[in-house]
Amino acid sequence: MSDRVVGVGPWAGPWPDDPRYDPELLEHGDRRNVVDAYRYWSVEAIVADMDRRRPPDRQLHVAIENWAHDLNIGSVVRTANAFNVAGVHIVGRRRWNRRGAMVTDRYLHVQHHPDAESFAAWAAGERLPVVGVDNVPGSVALERRELPPRCVLLLGQESDGLTPQAQAVCDVVVHITQHGSTRSLNAGAAAAIALHAWASQHL
Structure with missing residues (x-):
């Protein structure tokens, strides 16, 4: 030790x-x-x-669709803190496993939305485009996409990704290009890559 x-x-x-x-x-x-x-x-x-x-013209929010009480949510929150996001949004179930956040959520503005529709209404009111992160049909490669300077990155559950309801409220869905045999990345790792891509473009 x-x-x-x-x-x-x-x-x-x-x-x-x-x-x-x-x-x-x-x-x-x-x-x-x-x-x-x-x-x-x-x-x-x-x-x-x-x-x-946080520059007012460069505001990044992160939203996590929480319908399976996923431990990875805490990891996403911790990464959101590292990139000083303007807000973290829990979509779906209010409760989430905070262990992975390692108390970094105390330094963030965390907001709950009961479903994808109410989250979309909030984003529209703030004039923030919703960028989904998932490797679904029709998604575009993250490295080939200029992310908006003010937006929300929406991530889904570890195993199943974004639900159809969440995909429906996205202005665009991006995926992280992979070169191995696994179908998907860990949700926490995907969030880190997406946040870094936004920061590389705008900070």
Whole structure:
């Protein structure tokens, strides 16, 4: 077993006069999985700063169709945090397995939509195109598609992908070109590739 210590211990010296810092973290140390720039900051301060750093003309949201209580949802949420998405949307069942998120959902705006239709209505109200990610007939290769600077990436369940109802609300569906024998990628891996593709184009 590794004895590597994660994070930092109690603040050494006079405390900073800055409302972003959390007194409890300053006193006891910050063992969270956050970048060094956010050490000792409160959750609220981190969320506010992430919101500030997000350009209004380049807004990415991620939606997960949750009808099987998929453990991969947590992994998608963690990846969404890494790319500072504007929001995470759970479509379908409200409950989801948070273990894979490793508490990164605390720094994100998470919203629930009971079904694909209500999610589509929200996206239309925000004027956000819905880009499905699934290797279904009629989908286009992700690497050949310019993704909108403001959009929602919609992913489906690990085993079955997007339901017909979810596909119907998409403006376009893209797939990740594969070169091996397996039919599909892990949902968390697919989300990471899709988010990175958007970030490579717009950030």
